[in-house]
Amino acid sequence: MINWDTLTAMQMDALREIGNIGAGNAATALAQMVQRKINMEVPKAGVMRFEDIFHLVGTEEEVVACVNFAVQGEAPGRILFVLNQASTFPLVDMLMGIPMGTTHELDDMGKSAVQEIGNILTGSFLSAFSQVTGITFLASVPALAFDMLGAVLSTALIEGGYYSDRVLVIETQFYEQDVRLNGHFFLLPKAEALTTILNALGINQ
Structure with missing residues (x-):
């Protein structure tokens, strides 16, 4: 069975390219939602060790918004969309159509907005994977956590029964004029799902 340690350079490149397409789909969905050019x-796409994720996003104590989905279907796993606090508040302002710098904490309306945009962006991201591979991905209802990065990632991995120390990371920057949002998609396919995806791409060797 294929795992992260046995991936060839061609297989890695293919996964990165699908991730890039998925991020592009997500940017288009965000632009449509806020009715602005995004x-x-x-900046970064590839397979990373779990402990390296903290350095990419910030630190284990960094407060983040994490929208967490279980993925069912032919290639089960889990997908996370993570925004640091500095990106979460401007995103809420953008979604609510209020002046930038207004939001300084997440109330119920803000949490609902982040959860909804996470749902839309992740759906667009998974749609790219589905279009390229022909595999149907079924995402669960999203769960939102606003907590320290170490806590939200550990909880998500434990809940998903995911025991690998590697994840596929797509670092994504959305920007419009002076606003720049730093987001990260983390795709955590189960071992058999990784094999299914690569088989669908015709690069299982």
């Missing part, structure tokens, strides 16, 4: 960059 640009997108993917």
